[in-house]
Amino acid sequence: MTQSHPHPTRRAELWAGARDTFPLIVGTIPFGIIFGAVAVTSGVSAGGAMAMSAFVFAGSAQFIAAGLAGGGAGALVIVITTLVVNLRHALYAASLAPHMKHLPQRWLAPLGFWLTDESYVVVVSRYSRPDASPHKHWYHLGSALFMYINWQFCTWIGLIAGQSIPNPRAWGLDFALVVTFIGMLAQFIRNKPALAAAGVAGAAAVLAHGLPNQIGLLIAALAGIAAGMAAEAIWPASADAPSASGEAAIDE
Amino acid sequence: MNEWVWIAGMALVTFAVRYPVLLLVGRMPLPQPVLRALKFVPAAVLTAIVVPAVLFDGNGRVVLDYTNAFLAAGVVSAGVAWRSRNLLLTIVAGMASLWAWRWVLTIVAP
Numbered sequence: 076m077t078q079s080h081p082h083p084t085r086r087a088e089l090w091a092g093a094r095d096t097f098p099l100i101v102g103t104i105p106f107g108i109i110f111g112a113v114a115v116t117s118g119v120s121a122g123g124a125m126a127m128s129a130f131v132f133a134g135s136a137q138f139i140a141a142g143l144a145g146g147g148a149g150a151l152v153i154v155i156t157t158l159v160v161n162l163r164h165a166l167y168a169a170s171l172a173p174h175m176k177h178l179p180q181r182w183l184a185p186l187g188f189w190l191t192d193e194s195y196v197v198v199v200s201r202y203s204r205p206d207a208s209p210h211k212h213w214y215h216l217g218s219a220l221f222m223y224i225n226w227q228f229c230t231w232i233g234l235i236a237g238q239s240i241p242n243p244r245a246w247g248l249d250f251a252l253v254v255t256f257i258g259m260l261a262q263f264i265r266n267k268p269a270l271a272a273a274g275v276a277g278a279a280a281v282l283a284h285g286l287p288n289q290i291g292l293l294i295a296a297l298a299g300i301a302a303g304m305a306a307e308a309i310w311p312a313s314a315d316a317p318s319a320s321g322e323a324a325i326d327e
Numbered sequence: 328m329n330e331w332v333w334i335a336g337m338a339l340v341t342f343a344v345r346y347p348v349l350l351l352v353g354r355m356p357l358p359q360p361v362l363r364a365l366k367f368v369p370a371a372v373l374t375a376i377v378v379p380a381v382l383f384d385g386n387g388r389v390v391l392d393y394t395n396a397f398l399a400a401g402v403v404s405a406g407v408a409w410r411s412r413n414l415l416l417t418i419v420a421g422m423a424s425l426w427a428w429r430w431v432l433t434i435v436a437p
Contacts, residue, residue: 257421
């Protein structure tokens with residue numbers, strides 16, 4: 076980054092996006108390795124597991140699909156389940172879209188393909204920062220590329236090491252991603268409306284946990300969003316620090 | 328053979344969820360209430376992922392006592408996250424407390 080530029084350069088944004096994604100990479104590494112190991116034991120071929128990571132690129136859906144395939148489920152069941160499990164990404168896309176409307180197709184399509192829970196939470200914070208950097212999508216690209224490359228690498232490691240790890244889940248390594256999300260939450264719950272959104276979403280997720288295909292996750296998210304809006308009507312945001320997302324979008 | 332059919336299907340529906348919304352929502356002005364709603368997406372979705380992962384055991388039951396090492400580790404990492412705002416420190420503290428708690432449980436409640 077040079078001092079003469081009023082905004083960070085493309086390269087600086089790209090690097091910052093990758094750097095800020097690093098903690099989430101740490102949380103995702105065991106998840107990816109366990110996926111590779113679980114896929115093999117579920118009867119998915121090594122090529123199929125790599126193809127899922129390369130062309131689907133959706134962690135929890137990949138786990139569920141491998142489990143379903145191992146249980147002998149048909150292609151239609153697997154595909155519909157994947158659709159339902161990934162519906163939350165439509166919420167992410169809607170949340171990011173107002174910040175990305177100036178971007179051409181050649182940016183929107185790959186950044187859309189690379190959308191994940193992890194990149195979303197990192198990138199939405201960057202887009203919402205009040206500075207007028209014209210290169211925020213380079214930050215997004217840095218985050219997405221780092222996640223993608225790491226996911227391919229970890230899947231491959233898991234495929235190789237899968238046979239030698241007797242029961243990878245028993246170590247609790249998959250909990251690393253949950254801990255990572257807990258760490259991310261601290262930055263998104265900064266005022267009473269966000270706290271209300273989180274509280275109601277958490278309670279609803281527990282109540283709806285028995286529903287199939289993680290549909291409970293989507294219901295809980297929508298309930299939380301409704302609670303946040305209701306709470307905001309009671310406690311207007313002016314009294315609190317701005318939340319991590321959306322304020323910039325409202326101004327547009 | 329059949330494997331490639333469902334993997335291709337997964338790739339298609341996943342992209343169909345992610346990309347069109349990004350494209351269409353960006354091209355039309357969103358109403359103010361929708362924009363207000365969308366800013367709660369991160370807090371709501373992340374909490375909806377995290378809370379069940381911490382509370383439920385492998386058999387779909389909520390376990391709220393000390394035998395739930397995930398709950399203990401979740402509380403520790405939430406505390407560290409809140410105080411430090413440091414993500415890497417939170418991950419390290421969360422995983423260390425998970426393993427430490429499990430070790431203690433093997434002694435206290437074998």
